[in-house]
Amino acid sequence: MVLNWAAAMAVKLSKDHVQSVLYHLMAPVTRELSLEDTPPENSPQAALRNLARDVGKIIKKAAGAQIYNATQSKLRDKINSVQVERKMKRKQEVRVGISI
Numbered sequence: 001m002v003l004n005w006a007a008a009m010a011v012k013l014s015k016d017h018v019q020s021v022l023y024h025l026m027a028p029v030t031r032e033l034s035l036e037d038t039p040p041e042n043s044p045q046a047a048l049r050n051l052a053r054d055v056g057k058i059i060k061k062a063a064g065a066q067i068y069n070a071t072q073s074k075l076r077d078k079i080n081s082v083q084v085e086r087k088m089k090r091k092q093e094v095r096v097g098i099s100i
Contacts, residue, residue, distance in 0.1 A: 002028045003048075007055040010062040018062045022071050029056045030075040 006025045010018055018025070032052035039045030060068040 001051075003032070003051050003055045007058045010055075010059045013062070015062065015064070018059070019064070019067055022059070022063050022067060023075070025059055026056075026068070026071055026075055028052075029059065030072055031079060034076055034079050 006029065009021070009025060013021075029052045032049060033056065035049075039049060063071075
């Protein structure tokens with residue numbers, strides 16, 4: 001799993017190396033934690049979300065809280081902007097489909 005790999009990299013690499021690849025290590029963690037729906041307890045989705053939380057803690061400890069929070073904020077902004085773009089594109093496709 002990507003999350004396990006990210007945790008292993010955070011543990012094995014030095015702080016400087018973790019910080020240099022932090023954006024890439026955190027992307028799957030942030031994506032998983034940014035999902036708004038709450039998965040049912042004892043479901044595979046809940047286990048994945050818990051793993052993402054644990055990996056996030058490991059990465060935060062390895063990189064430092066300040067840079068971790070800044071990178072997480074950048075990733076959340078990126079995720080939100082992509083979601084908005086997709087939503088606008090779907091609306092445009094619906095309008096085109098209705099007018100044809």
